[in-house]
Amino acid sequence: MAVYTDVPEPDLAAFLARYDVGRLLSYKGIAEGVENSNFLLRAEGGTFILTLYEKRVNRDDLPFFIGLMEHLAGKGLSCPLPVQPREGETLGELAGRPAALFTFLEGMWTRRPSAEHCRAVGAALAGMHLAVRDYAGERRNALSVDAWRGLFEGAGPRAGEVEEGLPAEIEGELRALESGWPQGLPSGVIHADLFPDNVFFLSGELSGLIDFYFACNDILAYDLAICLCAWCFEQDGAFNVTKARGLIDGYRSVRPLSEAELDALPMLARGAAMRFLLTRLYDWIHIPDTSFVTKKDPREYLRKSRFLRQVRDVREYGIEREGLPA
Ligand SMILES: Nc1ncnc2c1ncn2[C@@H]1O[C@H](COP(=O)(O)OP(=O)(O)O)[C@@H](O)[C@H]1O
Numbered sequence: 021m022a023v024y025t026d027v028p029e030p031d032l033a034a035f036l037a038r039y040d041v042g043r044l045l046s047y048k049g050i051a052e053g054v055e056n057s058n059f060l061l062r063a064e065g066g067t068f069i070l071t072l073y074e075k076r077v078n079r080d081d082l083p084f085f086i087g088l089m090e091h092l093a094g095k096g097l098s099c100p101l102p103v104q105p106r107e108g109e110t111l112g113e114l115a116g117r118p119a120a121l122f123t124f125l126e127g128m129w130t131r132r133p134s135a136e137h138c139r140a141v142g143a144a145l146a147g148m149h150l151a152v153r154d155y156a157g158e159r160r161n162a163l164s165v166d167a168w169r170g171l172f173e174g175a176g177p178r179a180g181e182v183e184e185g186l187p188a189e190i191e192g193e194l195r196a197l198e199s200g201w202p203q204g205l206p207s208g209v210i211h212a213d214l215f216p217d218n219v220f221f222l223s224g225e226l227s228g229l230i231d232f233y234f235a236c237n238d239i240l241a242y243d244l245a246i247c248l249c250a251w252c253f254e255q256d257g258a259f260n261v262t263k264a265r266g267l268i269d270g271y272r273s274v275r276p277l278s279e280a281e282l283d284a285l286p287m288l289a290r291g292a293a294m295r296f297l298l299t300r301l302y303d304w305i306h307i308p309d310t311s312f313v314t315k316k317d318p319r320e321y322l323r324k325s326r327f328l329r330q331v332r333d334v335r336e337y338g339i340e341r342e343g344l345p346a
């Protein structure tokens with residue numbers, strides 16, 4: 021569950037007095053999420069999400085994230101819009117933490133994505149990549165290929181407790197990624213965590229994207245590779261080619277992929293699997309079992325990494341390349 025900070029009602033009422041939302045009617049913590057504390061809040065002026073930014077989010081990055089959501093909403097992309105206070109900064113302070121109020125997005129995330137969901141996500145991701153082309157904010161990806169070795173070392177020798185031989189396997193894959201990581205591909209602001217729990221659907225249609233707190237500047241096709249990892253495997257670990265085709269073709273229907281991007285996709289997908297394997301491994305080892313945070317299983321991404329290492333050509337994801345059948 022992700023409510024790390026208690027918010028006393030009088031403090032919240034004082035915080036809300038900065039906004040034109042009327043009186044506070046009710047609020048409750050939201051169990052989902054990992055990084056921040058989120059509350060569903062009802063006021064006379066409507067329903068909102070209150071976010072308190074916790075320790076793992078760097079305060080200096082908050083203007084980038086908030087500016088990004090404002091930019092995307094301004095371009096018509098459906099995402100939480102930071103609510104402006106009557107005066108002063110969008111970002112306030114509540115219960116000793118940086119805090120902001122957001123519009124409530126209707127919809128639910130899907131636990132059983134279909135190929136059609138994947139197609140819609142691909143199209144939305146590409147739409148986001150086009151919409152951010154003129155966003156002035158910049159943020160380095162602190163979880164890209166140059167950071168993975170540090171994460172691995174941070175996990176330490178206890179990585180072998182998760183599975184025998186795991187440290188040597190990660191070391192081998194890290195070397196391959198570090199030496200083969202694609203260069204010179206189109207870059208821009210990416211979401212970097214567009215997992216099913218960050219995409220809402222309503223009546224079968226994609227209704228919006230949330231959780232931009234890993235967004236950063238990186239290779240655009242890497243964002244698609246992250247989605248491939250997160251959306252196109254079944255619960256039993258099997259890769260679903262139909263979903264992969266849906267995702268990639270959905271993306272290409274909005275933003276075509278160059279030959280160089282298609283060539284790079286298998287390596288980018290291996291990198292994406294490694295990134296989530298390592299962050300999950302780090303948390304698995306460092307977050308105490310007594311913590312109320314539900315730790316995500318690194319082995320899920322180990323299995324995905326093993327599959328993705330066997331892929332030699334993007335056509336193995338079920339898509340066609342110019343003139344070449346799948
Ligand atoms: N703008 C929003 N509208 C509706 N629900 C939201 C909104 N923002 C967050 N939520 C809810 O809060 C949960 C956690 O939000 P998320 O941004 O994923 O947190 P974290 O950054 O901690 O992972 C989401 O799964 C969703 O249920």
Ligand SMILES: N[C@@H](CCOP(=O)(O)O)C(=O)O
Pocket residue numbers: 052053054055213215217218231296299300316
């Ligand atoms: N998507 C990551 C964890 C980040 O969680 P989120 O709730 O912020 O999306 C993973 O699955 O490892």
